[in-house]
Amino acid sequence: MYSQINYEGSLAEQYTAISQQLHALLDGEQDLIANLSNASALLNQFLDRINWVGFYLMNDGELVLGPFQGLPACVRIPVGRGVCGSSVEQKQTLLIDDVHAFPGHIACDAASKSEIVIPLIKNDTIIGVLDIDSPFEARFSKEDQLGLEQFVQTLINHL
Helix, strand or coil, X not given: CCCXXXXXXXXXXXXXXXXXXXXXXXXXXXXXXXXXXXXXXXXXXXXXXXXXXXXXXXXXXXXXXXXXXXXXXXXXXXXXXXXXXXXXXXXXXXXXXXXXXXXXXXXXXXXXXXXXXXXXEECCEEEEEEEEEECCCCCCCHHHHHHHHHHHHHHHHHC
């Protein structure tokens, strides 16, 4: 059962706590949309200085908007386009300090200045991405990247 966890300690310890909280939230639930909805809500509660957090899911060879927290967003993103599509194409996390300097950046929200995108890979297949935007340049650190990759692995284990 879900219980509120206090986010204390180092950033790494806080990410471990939020991953444990995600595990408790998703334990026993198989519905993809419900699990992604709770995951995006949990990250929205945990992360400061962000303006959008959510998921895009692979559908017929392109990314399609899934559960999220924030302003309305772009619905479809081709693989290879923007930060999300590039993350899928490269099959790796992309941490972008200044989205306006990223070639082909898709500006769904003009306020966004930095972004991190983590691919959701299950059984060697990309099923989607976790996308987080911030209105601050260089908002995301390598420590954030490691913590969010841990969070995504916890999520993948429940999908």
